[in-house]
Amino acid sequence: MKDIIIALDGHSACGKSTLAKAMAKALKYVYIDSGAMYRAVTFYAMEEGLIKEGKTVDRQLIIDHLSSINISFNYNSKTGKSETFLNGKNVEEIIRTIEVSKFVSEISKIKEVREKLVEFQQRLGKNKAIVMDGRDIGTAVFPQAKLKLWITANDDIRVARRYKELLEKGYEVSLKDVQDNVEQRDFEDSHRKESPLVKAEDAIVLDNSHLSKDETLKRAIDLAINAMK
Ligand code: DC
Secondary structure (H helix, E strand, O other): OOOOEEEEEOOOOOOHHHHHHHHHHHHOOEEEEHHHHHHHHHHHHHHOOOEEOOOEEOHHHHHHHHHHOOEEEEEEOOOOEEEEEEOOEEOOOHHHOHHHHHHHHHHOOOHHHHHHHHHHHHHHOOOOOEEEEEOOHHHHHOOOOOEEEEEEOOHHHHHHHHHHHHHHOOOOOOHHHHHHHHHHHHHHHHHOOOOOOOOOOOOEEEEOOOOOHHHHHHHHHHHHHHHHO
8 A cells, every 4th residue: 555645625614624634543644734724824914913904914914924924733642633833832723713714715815825835735745645635735736646535515514514613612603604704715715816726627526415424434535545556
């Protein structure tokens, strides 16, 4: 069995990261959450006042600050999970808030932001044995990936799952807020100029609308084992 790169792409809240984490664990591969990188840049922009009046993203200011943004992932042996760090600070939880979600698509449209993050993602994939999820992993980051999965689930199910996840984490959000945000990000991520969210031609569709987590994982692992031969 050879080590491979596994790319998972799909719309917001389709279950990509849950599946990617479980696959990495089962295969003893490294899991990389590329969305966390875009979220970390967004959080930085919010903290540094690069979003004018809390509304408009100042593109040039963000580009000017890019060299001051350092993102890393560190393994937390207590939780058994990898966590996102921004300039040495653990931001794993704070980057998941709906406030960050509201601006992340805008930030991820910026070509220079994408160039920096894609370069980092490609470096992390140098040794293969990696599962990465995002929006352009199979198309732009690793077009040569041996296994590309296009993860999908129906719209209501995606919104309900994300809503439940945020409530469980203790965030006060309304279902309408979550629905609006998922719709807005789906639209913006699919219609941007730079590496828009599209299914790679050679990606295999995995619709998990009516599958349990275990069933989805089993299908994905079978595909991975096949791709490793
Ligand atoms: O996977 P996520 O929902 O945490 O991603 C947050 C946002 O980051 C998503 O709405 C678009 C952007 N993103 C991207 O443009 N390219 C990626 N590879 C991953 C995420």
